[in-house]
Amino acid sequence: MLTPIVEDKVVVELKAVVKLEDAHLAQGKNYTVAYDFPRGLLINFGGRSLEYKLLFNPKYN
Template structure:
């Protein structure tokens, strides 16, 4: 499965959650429901995997991305009326810090599901065009 196919499947899972619940719930409710849908779709993931933040070589704390999908896609969820630039910046920082090629910012808080794809600038520009294979040795 390539990155484009994987992000499409994740978006489909998020759409099912949003269509079922609508907006108005806390983010953690959407996280739990999305975990159920990802599992039902056979998509492997980790939830809230900690990432240590260093400043000049000194550990200054940790952050946690909501999901790491198939060890290659960061998913950050929000439950806000509107996404702002700061939320996109946070998602981009997660993609870079976790060293993954792509991230998804999904907002369940608006009446329509909001979905943004974020590319890691450290990866080759070709990822945007070719969507290199995810787990190329896998039988999926």
């Protein structure tokens, strides 16, 4: 699976589920930490309305 990176600044995780759950948040945060980016964005297109979460990397230098 390809994890999009926008302008070498933000990791973007796209989902199409009814509702975001803690596991989705953990996965997005793990990608942000693994790629060593300060921020990540989790976007869900599967619900009744667009749902998004801004994620922060606590280990970023």
